[in-house]
Amino acid sequence: SYVLTQPPSVSVAPGQTASITCEGNNIGLTSVHWYQQKPGQAPVLVVYDDSDRPSEIPARFSGSNSGNTATLTISRVEAGDEADYYCQVWDSSSDHRYVFGTGSKVTVL
Amino acid sequence: EVRLLESGGGLVQPGGSLRLSCAGSGFMFSTYSMAWVRQAPGKGLEWVSLISGSGGHTFYADSVKGRFTVSRDNSDNTLYLQMSSLRVEDTAIYYCATAKGPLSDYFDFWGQGTLVTVS
Numbered sequence: 001s002y003v004l005t006q007p008p009s010v011s012v013a014p015g016q017t018a019s020i021t022c023e024g025n026n027i028g029l030t031s032v033h034w035y036q037q038k039p040g041q042a043p044v045l046v047v048y049d050d051s052d053r054p055s056e057i058p059a060r061f062s063g064s065n066s067g068n069t070a071t072l073t074i075s076r077v078e079a080g081d082e083a084d085y086y087c088q089v090w091d092s093s094s095d096h097r098y099v100f101g102t103g104s105k106v107t108v109l
Numbered sequence: 110e111v112r113l114l115e116s117g118g119g120l121v122q123p124g125g126s127l128r129l130s131c132a133g134s135g136f137m138f139s140t141y142s143m144a145w146v147r148q149a150p151g152k153g154l155e156w157v158s159l160i161s162g163s164g165g166h167t168f169y170a171d172s173v174k175g176r177f178t179v180s181r182d183n184s185d186n187t188l189y190l191q192m193s194s195l196r197v198e199d200t201a202i203y204y205c206a207t208a209k210g211p212l213s214d215y216f217d218f219w220g221q222g223t224l225v226t227v228s
Binding site (some may be wrong): 031033035037041042043044045048049054086088089090092097098099100101102103 | 144156
């Protein structure tokens with residue numbers, strides 16, 4: 001089955017840039033979606049189709065995808081961005097499966 | 110405003126059954142594929158099941174195939190997950206979500222979840 005690997009933790013100072021990677025075999029050939037989950041809350045979609053944002057998500061959140069790595073970038077990080085982040089793909093090769101990454105905890109120092 | 114409200118969670122013994130419900134409002138329920146995603150305590154997200162807008166197509170993760178059944182009632186804007194032969198490892202918060210995109214390949218709105226404890 002398809003595996004998506006993320007760093008367990010990312011630390012960043014307020015105002016700086018956080019980059020969260022999502023590694024998978026030839027992930028650049030498929031669309032990647034990203035979710036933010038704060039403690040005790042449901043996940044929220046922050047980026048879809050590699051780099052598009054829902055209208056309510058600030059432009060500080062951006063995404064890219066190429067080769068074997070997709071990246072979620074959070075610019076000008078704020079304390080409120082502290083959360084778990086998950087990447088996700090639809091694995092068309094295995095009878096309609098949805099695969100989530102292992103998750104990354106972003107800590108704002 | 111899109112709203113998804115799950116219910117039906119609780120404590121059940123191993124081998125038991127439970128039916129979860131998800132009531133949708135604020136959108137054209139019948140036009141959306143709907144999914145169940147779960148999260149075990151302290152763990153990551155795991156997709157469980159998806160059903161097409163009409164209900165004619167259903168898909169399951171290998172971990173629940175043959176034990177869980179997804180269904181929907183578009184006249185009542187409600188999604189269901191019938192869970193049977195429950196195992197300790199099925200303990201999780203179960204979220205319902207709307208599936209979006211040309212391939213219904215991502216989840217744009219989520220409910221707050223309902224906790225299922227198998228013990």
